[in-house]
Amino acid sequence: MTLPFFGALQASLNVYSSVxxxxxxxxxxxxxxxxxxxxxxxxxxxxxxxxLFWGFGTVMVAFAAFRPIGITRDDLAYLEIFNGICPAIFCGKWIQGSRDWGWHSLMGILKSFIADPRLMIYASAVVVLFQLGLIYRLARHPLLALVLFTGVFYQELDLTAFRIAMASTFFLWGFVLLVLDRPVIGGFLTLTGGLFHKQAFIGPLILIGPHLRERFFWLPLLVILPIGLMFLGQFPSIPDLLTHLGFHQDSAFVVKDGMDAYLGLRAADGLMGWRTAPIVMYPLLILAIGLAWDAFQINRRLYSYSAATIVWGAWFLWAFASLPIVQVRFFDFLIFPVIFLAGNCRYDGWRLSGIIAVSSLFVIKYNVLHTLFQ
Structure with missing residues (x-):
């Protein structure tokens, strides 16, 4: 006899989620x-x-390259975007898009040679491969990093949101170079990601990292403060703040082609019932702080820039609590380098259990509770 829980679980899973x-x-x-x-x-x-890392990684790259179009929630929107891009060599438009010019223009150049919309899928596979290369370059334990990357980021970014995935890759690349003591090119790359997705222009915020390297206690303190304020309901209202500053949806760079849809959704009560922040974010923050302690002891450069991403992630959770969708997008982007903390921690039972537990929460979220794929 099938238990009710397992019957409901089976009904909620599709083929992709199960696999x-x-x-x-x-x-x-x-x-x-x-x-x-x-x-x-x-x-x-x-x-x-x-x-094992490259064995699993090869499967992930292959799936990113050869998966069917239409199985993710954003595929149809991306098809529409791709159809609106003209082949740059033939139409002479080398800069395309009202925003995210790097991604649109790159697709325009490549579309001159491959008109098939699967071009976007192939590009996403290259992005995954590059991300794996960055993980392998910086992680002492790449398989640990891969478990966290696969559960938390791979589905939501690389298989669903092509532009932010590409922007995040430049952010990760810059992060790795900063840790490897290449501050000029590393800092430049953290800014470059904004050309591929508008929100990635916040990347250079992690350059405050060196100011956090001397004292570990600043990290939990600067994370607890905004989260505590958020729990108390003390966070800014973005619509009211923009109105106060004189920004309007038809004129502000920060709003137009960016937050305007989410502001409209909020005005129509489309965000009623949403939590102040997704529950899974808190275990991820706790894990990040815990793993950061290892980095603090063995690699201060890794710690300092990782601490900056964690701190900013917490503050963006607070700052955009009135717009949960925007809040999650900023947080996911900023917290991405946590995979390097996972890849450089001590490989013991406690840390392994923590990484698996947090990764499993996101696997359940994206494959059972709110499936990303049809």
């Missing part, structure tokens, strides 16, 4: 197995971890 959960589960088992092997001398964990 993804199994894939993620195998990855988790591989992580646990690798941890157990580390207690023996049977095989060098580093070699095996690299093999």
């Amino acid at each position: 993804f959960i199994m894939f993620w589960g195998v990855m988790v088992l591989a992580c646990i197995g690798l941890w157990l092997i580390s207690f023996t001398r049977i095989l060098a964990p580093t070699y095996l971890e690299s093999l």
Whole structure:
């Protein structure tokens, strides 16, 4: 006899969600197995971890490249966007789009050679491959980073939101170079992401990182403060603030082709019943602070820039609590480098359990409670 809970669970899952959960589960088992092997001398964990990382990564890149168009909530909108882009070589429009000019213009150039809308899918696969390369470059334990990346970011960004995924990749690239002590080009790349998605222009905010490197207590303090204010209901109303500053939907760069749809949704009571912030964000913040302690002890450059992303993520949760959709988009973008904290922590049972637990919350959110794919 099937229990009611499992019957409801089965009914909520589609083919993609079921396969993804199994894939993620195998990855988790591989992580646990690798941890157990580390207690023996049977095989060098580093070699095996690299093999597993690229094995799972190859599957993720392949799916990103060859998945059907139309299985995600944003695919039809992207098809419409792609149809509105002209082949740059033939139409002479080298800069395209009212915003996110880098992505639109790149698609326009590539469309001169490949008119198939699958071009967007192929580009997303290249983005995934580059992200994996960045993880492998900076992480001491890339498989741990991959478990968190797969559960929290891969589905929502790389398979769903092509523009912000590309922008986030430039942000990650700049982050890695900053940690590797390449401040000029690293700082420039954190700004470059804004050309591919407007919200990524906030990337250079992480340059405050060096000011956080000397004292760890600043990190939890600067995170607890905005979250506490948000719990108390003390956060700004973005519509009222924009009105007070004299911005209007038809004139402000920060609003037009950006937050105008969300402001309209809020005005129509379309955000009634939304939480101040998604519950899954709090465990992710707690995990990030916990993992940051390891980085503080072994790599202050990694810690300082990671701490900046965590702090800004918390403050953007507070600042945009009146517009939950915008709030989540900013938070997801800023917190992305947490994967490098996961990849550089101590590979012990507590940290492994924490990473798996937080990753599983997002897997449940995106594949059971609110499925991203049809």
